[in-house]
Amino acid sequence: MNNNELKEIDLEYIWHPCTQMKDHETLPMIPIKKAYGVYLEDFEGNKYIDGISSWWVNIFGHTNSYINKKVKEQLDTLEHVILAGFTHEQIIKLSKRLVELTPKNLDKCFYADNGSSAIEVALKMSFHTHKNSNKKKDLFVSLTNSYHGETLGALSVGDVELYKETYKPLLIKNIQTPVPKDKSKEEAIKAAKEFEKLCEEKHNEISALILEPLVQGAGSMHMYHPHFLKLVSITCKKYDIHLIADEVMVGFGRTGKLFACEHANISPDFLVLSKGLTGGYLPLSVVLTSNEIYSKFYCDYNEHKAFLHSHSYTGNALACAAANATLDIFEKENIIEKNKELSEYISKKLQKFKNLKNVTNIRQTGMIGAFDIKGYKPQDRIGLKVYLHGLKNGVFIRPLGNVIYFMPPYVITKKELDKLFDTVYEAVENL
Numbered sequence: 335m336n337n338n339e340l341k342e343i344d345l346e347y348i349w350h351p352c353t354q355m356k357d358h359e360t361l362p363m364i365p366i367k368k369a370y371g372v373y374l375e376d377f378e379g380n381k382y383i384d385g386i387s388s389w390w391v392n393i394f395g396h397t398n399s400y401i402n403k404k405v406k407e408q409l410d411t412l413e414h415v416i417l418a419g420f421t422h423e424q425i426i427k428l429s430k431r432l433v434e435l436t437p438k439n440l441d442k443c444f445y446a447d448n449g450s451s452a453i454e455v456a457l458k459m460s461f462h463t464h465k466n467s468n469k470k471k472d473l474f475v476s477l478t479n480s481y482h483g484e485t486l487g488a489l490s491v492g493d494v495e496l497y498k499e500t501y502k503p504l505l506i507k508n509i510q511t512p513v514p515k516d517k518s519k520e521e522a523i524k525a526a527k528e529f530e531k532l533c534e535e536k537h538n539e540i541s542a543l544i545l546e547p548l549v550q551g552a553g554s555m556h557m558y559h560p561h562f563l564k565l566v567s568i569t570c571k572k573y574d575i576h577l578i579a580d581e582v583m584v585g586f587g588r589t590g591k592l593f594a595c596e597h598a599n600i601s602p603d604f605l606v607l608s609k610g611l612t613g614g615y616l617p618l619s620v621v622l623t624s625n626e627i628y629s630k631f632y633c634d635y636n637e638h639k640a641f642l643h644s645h646s647y648t649g650n651a652l653a654c655a656a657a658n659a660t661l662d663i664f665e666k667e668n669i670i671e672k673n674k675e676l677s678e679y680i681s682k683k684l685q686k687f688k689n690l691k692n693v694t695n696i697r698q699t700g701m702i703g704a705f706d707i708k709g710y711k712p713q714d715r716i717g718l719k720v721y722l723h724g725l726k727n728g729v730f731i732r733p734l735g736n737v738i739y740f741m742p743p744y745v746i747t748k749k750e751l752d753k754l755f756d757t758v759y760e761a762v763e764n765l
């Protein structure tokens with residue numbers, strides 16, 4: 335099939351995610367033939383720098399030779415086996431490593447196969463833990479502007495109107511507490527006080543507080559100070575409210591530490607991981623929790639306290655092999671240190687945008703950089719213009735409305751960062 339046939343047949347048969355399909359009457363659909371390192375290559379030989387790590391999943395580049403090798407080895411050994419009653423070497427190895435690498439008191443791993451499903455697991459487990467202790471706590475608190483995925487439970491605890499509004503009649507009980515307004519410590523303290531007030535009033539009902547540590551991704555790459563995590567973690571403990579840390583996006587080195595919770599030295603009751611877990615290769619997610627919570631479900635069968643949640647592909651062996659290979663790379667190549675240098679370079683590149691009159695709110699946390707474009711209405715779809723300029727010039731980014739952000743794979747070079755940032759600069763300068 336040639337490029338045009340692929341595009342045509344695609345649009346005849348596929349309903350793409352997060353897309354108004356009518357847009358494709360004018361917007362190009364881009365069939366990708368192959369990918370390597372930070373590059374995506376289409377069927378006409380055009381190369382695009384993957385400036386957002388293919389929806390924030392890819393950390394060590396596409397078709398990484400080491401991860402490829404490990405997945406291929408696994409493919410010839412065991413592709414998948416049911417995880418109820420059976421287990422396998424890759425998942426055992428992976429679970430032990432995750433427990434060792436994550437903050438203390440996270441002792442058990444429960445697997446699912448995408449970020450949203452893992453959020454569902456954490457929400458259900460929290461509610462069920464209280465229930466098994468004879469407490470009825472059925473209210474979830476999340477931060478304003480948060481995003482935790484799009485299955486109904488995950489959508490309930492999100493706060494991005496664009497995704498949530500339509501489905502409001504279907505959602506579970508939730509309320510929001512303010513996210514700190516900016517990266518200052520003062521705003522962190524102010525927001526934490528609001529949460530404390532809410533808990534004084536409603537702690538008997540609240541099952542858990544769920545949050546994205548440090549950076550709210552789909553909520554416009556909003557960033558806040560780690561002190562907020564410290565303070566709310568203390569409040570949660572005081573009122574017997576679980577803390578669910580959704581590190582689906584920020585986990586695995588994005589923020590400058592392996593896990594974002596480390597910036598505040600906190601141990602959540604549930605830590606949710608996905609995306610970078612397999613290096614961006616295969617769908618896998620995991621919820622880590624404490625032995626204390628695990629013990630609330632551990633009893634004789636007839637007491638009916640077991641956590642009966644399952645997905646067919648839970649703990650898939652190929653995905654676990656990719657995850658172990660990903661952790662090998664972290665271990666062998668001192669990635670967190672190396673990323674510091676890249677983050678500093680990103681910071682330099684971001685500063686240049688200060689020269690542009692239509693740019694505001696430049697911000698960065700580790701390997702995530704962002705800014706807002708001001709002076710346009712949403713219907714101007716200004717982000718789309720920047721996206722299209724990028725495509726024409728060999729760069730792929732996917733703005734969130736008027737928010738332009740960069741989240742490249744960690745294998746990007748300074749020269750490739752130059753190309754990524756300079757192309758976007760050109761686009762914004764010429765709007």
Ligand SMILES: Cc1ncc(COP(=O)(O)O)c(C=O)c1O
Pocket residue numbers: 448449450451453481482483484546551552580581582583584608609
């Ligand atoms: C913080 C966060 N939580 C959960 C999710 C949902 O993950 P998935 O898209 O794999 O369902 C996302 C996805 O972007 C996310 O950014």
